[in-house]
Amino acid sequence: MIHILYATKTMSLNASSGFSSVWRSGMQRMKSGNRGIVLLLVSMFLFSGCQLGKHYTRPQLDLPATLQDSVQADSLAMADSTSIADYAWEQLYPDTLLQGLIRKTLAYNKDMLMAAARVKELAAMKRIDFANMFPQIGAKVYLERERENYGGNHKSNSDQFDLKGVASWELDLWGNLRWARDKSLADFMGSIENQRALQMSLIAQVAQAYFELVSLDNELAIVKQTVEARRESLHLVRLRYEGGLISEIPFRQAQVELSKTVTLVPDLERKITLKENELAFLTGEYPHAITRAQQSTDVPLPENLPVGLPSALLERRPDVRQAEQELIAANASVGVAFTNLFPRIALTAAAGSESGELSDILKSPYHLLTANILQPIFAMGKNRAMLKAKKAAYERATYAYEKAVLNAFKDAYNAIAEFNKIKEIYDTRLRLEQSAKTTLDLAQLQYVNGAIGYMDLLDAQRTYFDAQLSLSYAVRDKQITMVNLYKALGGGWK
DSSP states (O other), X not given: OEEEEEEEXXXXXXXXXXXXXXXXXXXXXXXXXXXXXXXXXXXXXXXXXXXXXXXXXXXXXXXXXXXXXXXXXXXXXXXXXXXXXXXXXXXXXXXXXXXXXXXXHHHHOHHXXXXXXXXXXXXXXXXXXXXXXXXXXXXXXXXXXXXXXXXXXXXXXXXXXXXXXXXXXXXXXXXXXXXXXXXXXXXXXXXXXXXXXXXXXXXXXXXXXXXXXXXXXXXXHHHHHHHHHHHHHHHHHHHHHHTXXXXXXXXXXXXXXXXXXXXXXXXXXXXXXXXXXXXXXXXXXXXXXXXXXXXXXXXXXXXXXXXXXXXXXXXXXXXXXXXXXXXXXXXXXXXXXXXXXXXXEEEEEEEEEEESSGGGGGGSEXXXXXXXXXXXXOOTTHHHHHHHHHHHHHHHHHHHHHHHHHHHXXXXXHHHHHHHHHHHHHHHHHHHHHHHHHHXXXXXXXXXXXXXXXXXXXXXXXXXXXXXXXXXXXXXHHHHHHHHHHHHTTOSOO
């Protein structure tokens, strides 16, 4: 450590001279005897504009030309900057009950509240690193009452009273403080992107859970309708069995089918309750019943869906933006570690009064100016090891950013593939349900007329029941497909 010190103490000035005369006197002495120190400090101030280290540049990424391949391009709009992610989530989810749940989630969800608190925390931390770049001014009041008695016969008082103003300033010669400021700014921006990513994810979670709950209601309605049909079939079979027209096997089989279908009711009711509890938790509330609409018979999907350009996906996905901010922060940490290899200069100035008697405190001016050049002479390579560690952390953050980009494109491609196939899946299941209904109506008529046996009727009932459930799943999947596509393209956080 190199320590440069200039200090004067006088005890003879009048109190009326004040601090201004003390300061002028001290400056005159500095000009005459320590001009070199002043010139050194001025030159250090002029050189404080450097910021050594490598500034951040976004990694080069070999992005795909489009967000869809030639097979998928038929059902998607031509590649341009327009994307469904630009739509507000209210446009994508017109159900007012669902909108209410989403708004409640964004306002009261605990993860959202924690993310908002984290943003506030890092905003304050950013302010601290910004303030460190400027002089710090404080005051010191020191009172000491001390009585000494060496040998038992030499009583004396050794009191001290100090009243001082202190200013300190670390010169940012190499950019150490600015790198710290850049890191805190990147951390702050990363927390904002994390909040946006969480909002995007929560909107998707609420929408998906809502559609799944509506689908479960529809499944329960189908099961209850099937239970009534099974009871009617059992009644007909019983009449035929008791009349001696059929054997006992069809009668027992009808009982089994009714019992098997009835067991589905409590299981679906359990799933409905759990799904309601999940939605209540997302909205930040205790478990309660959720008001929802009925499942529509069909969910229309747009013929051509704009997905946007690959490069725009990096800007629309807040999780990718968060990963980049973390990379920027890691780069700034490398800058801090690198500039820690160089000397750091801190200036300290103090002016005030210092006296052994409280009554003479204003008659005893005091001022002090120090410059400290701080740098460990021997630290067993600690600073260089820290620099290597931060470079490795930056390398890891680079891979994390690249992984986030890959994950974003994987999500987008998967969502687009689902979108292109879900309409075909729904159409085939709709035709299956219609065919199964026609077959069941014909089978019931033939069974009543005795043209077919009960097992043939039972096969038709099973086929229609499965087709109804399959169609209900297809409707739910169409809704969830839009949810996943909207989220994968980065929609829902603006």
